[in-house]
Amino acid sequence: MTDSDTGQTQRPTPPAAISFARGAPSTDIVDVDGLKQAAVAAFENDPAGVTGYGTAIGYVPLRRWIAEKHGVPEDHVLVTNGSMQADAFLFDEYVRPGTAVITERPTYDRTLLGLRERGGEVHLVTLQEDGIDVDEVEALLAGGLRPALAHVIPNFQNPAGYTLSLAKRERLLALAHEYDFLLFEDDPYVDVRFTGEPLPRMLELDGGADSRQVVYACSFSKTVCPGIRVGYLVGPPAVIDRIRVRATNTYIAPNMVAQGTVYQYVTGDRFPAALERVKTALAERVGVLDESLRRHLPQATFRRPEGGYFLWVSLPEDEGHDVAAIVREATARGVTIVPGTDFLLEGGHNAFRLAYSGVTADVVDEGVRRLAEAVAAARG
Incomplete structure (x- = not known):
């Protein structure tokens, strides 16, 4: 296209970016004012506690x-710099080169990365709509597999969004005790x-304070904001103490400033309403996403x-x-997604x-419309 005044060729304006890639809330549903007030309160109420080094716990x-929330003594709890730091400490404690570990298939890409970096022998077990396939887990165990741990994301799993049923939770616990x-x-x-x-x-289900098979x-x-970077572990005191040393x-x-x-x-009194606002917004977004996928990508499951x-689509x-081609075509249309291959050791090219x-x-439907164009273009 040529500008009639300058005679120069004009490039088409790229479409506004719509990202379905990162698992973080949009700023409009983060209680920024409440967090400001909480930060001020932390410094005013406990200046020594939040400005000092503190301890590793x-x-x-x-x-x-x-500890009170989970009904356990305080020595069962360690607060960390985000839950990924908690994961890393636990993996450092349990995983060595050749250590057998069970995970879901698909699972969080950082979990796979952390286990493989430590040389873990990763056994991915089929993820069904009601959670990990426990029959498949049991078959692996009966066949002689002796894992050090099984990693499970039980609620609204990343990447699939599936939730582990109560019956499967109970069976997994029974297998953990048996093996x-x-x-x-x-x-x-x-x-x-x-x-x-x-x-x-x-x-x-494993007894809370008396649990010996579960580290939580x-x-x-996800409930306050991602930038705060605060997570925690709950588990047997002996395990927690070893991780405290790490x-x-x-x-x-x-x-300490973030944790305070x-x-x-x-x-405080703002948190319950803020959490409800987040949940209401997410429910609306997933509702629109559901409808848009059915309209623009009817072949998807x-x-x-x-x-x-x-x-998970x-x-x-x-x-x-070919999901790599779909990603490229989507990017050209201003839409970002994460390929299924990132969450698997093999496969995922159609997800x-x-x-x-x-x-x-308000932008979900437009994003899915562009994504459907990308899927068609990648096949063509």
Whole structure:
């Protein structure tokens, strides 16, 4: 196209970017004012606590609050710089070159990376719409596999958005006791449920304070904001104490300002309403996403999640889809997605993950329309 005044060729204006890639909330649903107030309160109420080094166990009042929330003594809790730091410490404790580990297929890409970097022998088990295939887990165990741990994201799994059923939670626990392996319950999305009824944590089903087979991880990134970088572990005191030593040798103490701010925020009067606002917004977005996928990509299969940030889309395997080509075509149209191949050791070429947490409802349909064009173009 040529500008009639200048005679110069004009390039078409690129479409406004729409990202379904990153699992983070859009700023409009983060309670920025409430966090400002909580930060001020942290400095005013406990200046020594938030400005000092502290200890590797985390900010003591927050640690106490977490312990009370889960009904365990404080020595069962370690507060970390985000739940990924908690994951890393646990993997450092349990995974060596050749260590057998069970995970879901697909699973969070950073989980795969962390386990493989440590030389773990990763056994991916089929993820069904009601969670990991426990029959497949049992068959592996009966066949002689002896994993050090099984990593499971039970609620609104990343990347699929699926939730582990109560019956499967109970069977997994029974297998963990029978074959003596650790269940790592990685649960950052549990409090972001917008439909359906909550299910008990496996930590609770195993006795809470008396649990010996479960280590539980959670995060405030999804309920407060991702930039706060505060997560935690709950587990047997002997395990927590070994990880405390690792934490001490890694950073002496985690971020006390962030943890003090989180404590003031979650114990204040703004947090309940702010969390409800997040859940309401996410429910609206996933509703629009569901309708848009059915309209623009009727050949796709997916399950509408009851909470969390993610939805997994599969295209018919017999149509020869190439997700790398789809990603390229989508990017050219101003849409970003994450290919299914990122969450698997092999396969996933006909699938991708959509994160709806960071896109406002008014642009979801346009994003899916462009994505459908990308799918068609990639096949052509």
